[in-house]
Amino acid sequence: EEAAADDALVVSMKHDSTWDKFGTRLRDMPFLRNFFENPYFGKLFGETEIGKCLREMKRIDPAFRLAEFHDTIEHVVAPKLVQAFLEGDDDLMKLQCGDAAYATVHGVFQERVKQKVDLDTSILLPPRAVELKGARSKGEEEAPCFVWTFKTQQINCLRDKKGNVVEGAIDDIREVFYAIAVVKHPEPDRQGLEFPWQVEELAIVGSNSVW
Template structure:
């Protein structure tokens, strides 16, 4: 399933790097990087044939979600904080100084650098945790991750089934609801039906905690196993196979917002609620049989 893996690697690069080439530049700067040479023609049975690859229906759907309606990805915003003109101007001016600082062999320099890095990281995360505690005093990170893990099959299942009503009953943000329902309608119009089963779900891990747009945001990651099988309206498989199991890697960004809820007696009230603000595939690869 190299086609699918390559498609999602490219999607992730575009969404995260905001169509720049920063990721490629960082790769080129790594020690030991060797620029690729020209492709030589081969012959015989050992020759490698290069052909144009097409994205899977699943990949196209996720790419559409990332760009539909012009909404900016949360993950793009996380990266984009360092792309403002003011930041870039300062970054350029201090480039030489930073290089000398980072390559210094002075132990004191390294000690100071570690302290400064830790200070800013703790300050940013600390601000987010204080905001969480203020709005949800009983918050516990382990309980939070367990709750996200319980919600994953519900949200993914509703999305892949094309069940808008079921998806609306889950804790997804208005932005995600709009984008996901739009893609579900597109699949319905094309008469394509994706296998909705989640065969296995791994542990949900914490990636980052920070403030965004005035509300705390928690980024998590996890891996699950799904079936890459797409059928048409008559049930004929048009892509993948029933036994094409893929390990899919996700990033989920959960944000604490005020949401209107309905009590058992029908009374409406507003309470702080964790909603899925953004999700993105980091990649997918075939599971060995």
């Protein structure tokens, strides 16, 4: 787990993309920041805690299966979150995020509106390399929190409202690394939910040029 945290930290030190200005970063998310930047913290909430929290989930929900959880993150949660984040879909984020995460994401969306810019919404390759990296127990009365990481391929390009490129380039292809912390949604039957998980934290860890 320490090695994984170190790798993520190397990536997170790149600050040369449009997402650094108009995205949620590790510094905005306290639990994820500590998880990736503090080796001891990452180890504490690593494999041993994952096992404990998976057992807690089975106790809370006997039908819970890790394989199904992984598939849901890869094929539903991650792609819908990334698309909503790039498009500035405030309504979906409000439904799917906890209060703290939504406040941060909403602030990012408002800054884009203020600056009259839009991120490129193209997702060239869907979320992949999806991994359960850590977990945190919240006690017997609450469902545990799980940390997932994944990467996508996107275009590092910022446009004004007329569609003109103001930063980056249409051929600046990046591998973008994300981290999310999710818990079982407290209102799984709430109208409009895209998935039964609530996002506690969401951060772009960093990006690497593809070519």
